[in-house]
Amino acid sequence: MQQGELSMAEAGSVVRKIERKLQAKARSEKGGRGVREKRIADNVLDVIGGTPLIRLNRVGGPERERVLVKLEAINPGGSIKDRIGLALIRSAEASGRLKPGGTVVEATAGNTGIGLAQAACVLGYHSIFVVPDKMSVDKIRLMQAYGATVHVVPDVPRIDPNNYQHVARQLANSTPGAAYMGQFEEESNPETHYRTTGPEIWSDTDGQVAAFVAGAGTGGTISGVGRYLKDCNPHIEIIGADPIGSIFTGPVAPFRLEGMGEDYYPKTLDVDVVDRWIAVGDDDAFDMARRLAREEGLLVGGSSGAIALAALQVAKETANPGYVIAILPDSGRNYFSNIFREEI
Numbered sequence: 341m342q343q344g345e346l347s348m349a350e351a352g353s354v355v356r357k358i359e360r361k362l363q364a365k366a367r368s369e370k371g372g373r374g375v376r377e378k379r380i381a382d383n384v385l386d387v388i389g390g391t392p393l394i395r396l397n398r399v400g401g402p403e404r405e406r407v408l409v410k411l412e413a414i415n416p417g418g419s420i421k422d423r424i425g426l427a428l429i430r431s432a433e434a435s436g437r438l439k440p441g442g443t444v445v446e447a448t449a450g451n452t453g454i455g456l457a458q459a460a461c462v463l464g465y466h467s468i469f470v471v472p473d474k475m476s477v478d479k480i481r482l483m484q485a486y487g488a489t490v491h492v493v494p495d496v497p498r499i500d501p502n503n504y505q506h507v508a509r510q511l512a513n514s515t516p517g518a519a520y521m522g523q524f525e526e527e528s529n530p531e532t533h534y535r536t537t538g539p540e541i542w543s544d545t546d547g548q549v550a551a552f553v554a555g556a557g558t559g560g561t562i563s564g565v566g567r568y569l570k571d572c573n574p575h576i577e578i579i580g581a582d583p584i585g586s587i588f589t590g591p592v593a594p595f596r597l598e599g600m601g602e603d604y605y606p607k608t609l610d611v612d613v614v615d616r617w618i619a620v621g622d623d624d625a626f627d628m629a630r631r632l633a634r635e636e637g638l639l640v641g642g643s644s645g646a647i648a649l650a651a652l653q654v655a656k657e658t659a660n661p662g663y664v665i666a667i668l669p670d671s672g673r674n675y676f677s678n679i680f681r682e683e684i
């Protein structure tokens with residue numbers, strides 16, 4: 341080797357440096373996520389997660405500077421529930437409840453059904469979902485588009501035997517080859533958020549987290565992420581945004597928000613992880629969802645509106661240093677029939 345020539349190892353390192361520079365340049369020019377490391381995925385499930393944190397620029401007051409929203413609508417099925425679809429199926433397979441070619445059955449507000457249906461397509465399962473009739477028709481159409489069978493039942497309290505969770509369990513028992521997924525009791529639900537959503541937030545902020553704000557349906561998100569962040573730094577505040585009418589802030593009454601709020605305490609919700617709850621009304625949440633679309637270009641659902649409102653309040657109140665992270669669970673495309681319905 342002549343003096344001044346590069347060894348193979350040195351040449352490789354120079355090439356990698358140039359590649360990194362080009363990728364950074366492409367990222368800044370595109371204004372988007374830029375060139376990703378791995379561009380060919382084995383299947384759609386491979387691109388779930390890794391969602392971005394985004395600053396707010398218009399809604400709220402100056403406190404918005406502390407808020408970062410995590411855009412779960414970017415998942416291929418359009419919501420945070422893509423993350424648990426595969427995990428629920430894997431845990432049913434591992435316990436022997438789900439056999440090859442079988443049928444996944446679940447009670448869902450829609451997004452878990454979409455996440456499960458997507459995974460079922462890839463893994464060769466059939467899917468059947470039971471949905472309360474208050475949920476948007478858009479989500480029902482989406483589940484059907486993935487080939488799922490959807491049963492819509494009256495939205496009655498959990499103590500009623502006709503509640504969607506009981507109907508789904510009965511269907512699973514009476515359908516040959518079927519397995520009930522059980523997002524409200526399966527530990528794989530919060531565990532998935534402990535393993536993926538939590539570490540993404542910690543790593544993307546270099547641990548600069550003051551508070552974490554999420555809604556709770558099953559409680560999987562807030563419990564899994566909350567546990568992870570508290571394991572990293574016990575001072576991080578974990579705050580639940582809750583619809584007025586849900587049991588977590590009580591008293592129980594009907595509400596229109598979908599995917600968040602309950603009339604009982606699911607097994608997957610670890611109440612000890614939640615430091616406090618903030619109650620938000622349906623109309624305020626829907627107004628904020630429409631503002632996020634029109635003023636921030638973030639097309640998200642009503643629960644995202646509720647969570648963003650709570651996060652702005654927390655950003656004003658918390659003495660902790662760092663960012664206030666708000667989960668925006670799903671896409672506004674799920675709500676064209678209600679929140680974003682315009683007469684045309």
Ligand SMILES: Cc1ncc(COP(=O)(O)O)c(C=O)c1O
Pocket residue numbers: 419420421451554555556557558559560561562598599600641643644669670
């Ligand atoms: C639309 C929607 N999907 C999913 C979730 C996540 O709920 P969990 O992980 O508690 O089931 C929420 C919570 O706000 C939500 O609003």
